[in-house]
Amino acid sequence: MTEIRFENRVAIVTGAGHGLGRSHAMALAARGAKVVVNDLGGSVDGTGSGSAAEDVVAEIVAAGGEAMAHRANVTSESDVADMVDQAKSKWGRIDILVNNAGILRDKSFAKMSIEDFRAVVDVHLMGSAICTKAVWETMREAQFGRIVMTSSSSGIYGNFGQANYGAAKMGVAGFMNVLHLEGAKYGIKVNALAPVAATRMTEDLMPPAALEMLTPESVTAGLVYLVSDDAPSRTILCAGAGGYAATKVYETEGIYLPPEEQTPEHVAANFAAITATDGQKEFQQGGEQGIKFLGKAAAHLGVSLG
Numbered sequence: 001m002t003e004i005r006f007e008n009r010v011a012i013v014t015g016a017g018h019g020l021g022r023s024h025a026m027a028l029a030a031r032g033a034k035v036v037v038n039d040l041g042g043s044v045d046g047t048g049s050g051s052a053a054e055d056v057v058a059e060i061v062a063a064g065g066e067a068m069a070h071r072a073n074v075t076s077e078s079d080v081a082d083m084v085d086q087a088k089s090k091w092g093r094i095d096i097l098v099n100n101a102g103i104l105r106d107k108s109f110a111k112m113s114i115e116d117f118r119a120v121v122d123v124h125l126m127g128s129a130i131c132t133k134a135v136w137e138t139m140r141e142a143q144f145g146r147i148v149m150t151s152s153s154s155g156i157y158g159n160f161g162q163a164n165y166g167a168a169k170m171g172v173a174g175f176m177n178v179l180h181l182e183g184a185k186y187g188i189k190v191n192a193l194a195p196v197a198a199t200r201m202t203e204d205l206m207p208p209a210a211l212e213m214l215t216p217e218s219v220t221a222g223l224v225y226l227v228s229d230d231a232p233s234r235t236i237l238c239a240g241a242g243g244y245a246a247t248k249v250y251e252t253e254g255i256y257l258p259p260e261e262q263t264p265e266h267v268a269a270n271f272a273a274i275t276a277t278d279g280q281k282e283f284q285q286g287g288e289q290g291i292k293f294l295g296k297a298a299a300h301l302g303v304s305l306g
């Protein structure tokens, strides 16, 4: 087994002052990367600020690693631009971006204010977009980049009380899908992580025995592979308590209804066949759906698509 190393690689890990981000930053530094530890140092709901980033940098340096702290708020384009400028002037490059910063403002949708919806989408989705935009050109020019979004089972499958968070966490998966396609010819690989770990975000949600197994380090093992030279691309890697899996999106083969049957009643009458999973496929890009449907229609109508 070849050891995964990051000598000469520069990584930015957002929200690295606590929890998973801290663990990712420490592991990357321990494996030779120069790491920007980003964190505004706030509380779980995103309010306040503090020295969390500097504290993690001190831990990395004490362990013999190289790191710099930056308190950028990932929702601020100017903060993030300053962070990227400082990293580039110190180390000359950016190879890896781990979009990990996150907050929670849980409430049932009936009780959730739009302000709390927007705040959560801003940090997870817009924060990921702002940080990615700030490094994208650098990575394209270098013909190398590794980017990870942090998704969540809450977005992929849903979780009561997390409408804002779920929307943002599925949003970053869609963002990954497109960046995977646009980055491929520039050597940029884009993946997502769907973690479960004991952090301050989850410490009140699970019993102590579960929290003990849910180490951030077990999740970080997956993250480190996703940003390595031999990383896959467009994978949603799920990780927790030493379990590793991948989430995939499939589309059923579906059916074709001729023009006179393209009615809601025929859709209802055929719903079992429409949703039957035999022959389902994982598409590589959105256009494949249209090609499938047009193929069925053209075959039925005897039309040549050229």
Ligand code: NAI
Pocket: 014, 015, 016, 017, 018, 019, 020, 021, 038, 039, 040, 041, 042, 043, 044, 046, 052, 072, 073, 074, 075, 099, 100, 101, 102, 103, 123, 127, 150, 151, 152, 153, 194, 195, 196, 197, 198, 199, 200, 201, 202
């Ligand atoms: P955490 O609260 O320990 O760490 C999140 C960090 O992000 C904090 O240090 C916080 O200060 C920082 N942060 C928040 N807003 C920021 C902003 N605007 N700019 C810069 N930094 C900011 O939480 P945890 O659990 O380590 O979460 C890390 C990521 O993993 C988050 O995206 C979270 O949604 C995701 N996640 C965690 C799960 C878990 O089981 N812990 C489950 C699924 C997803």
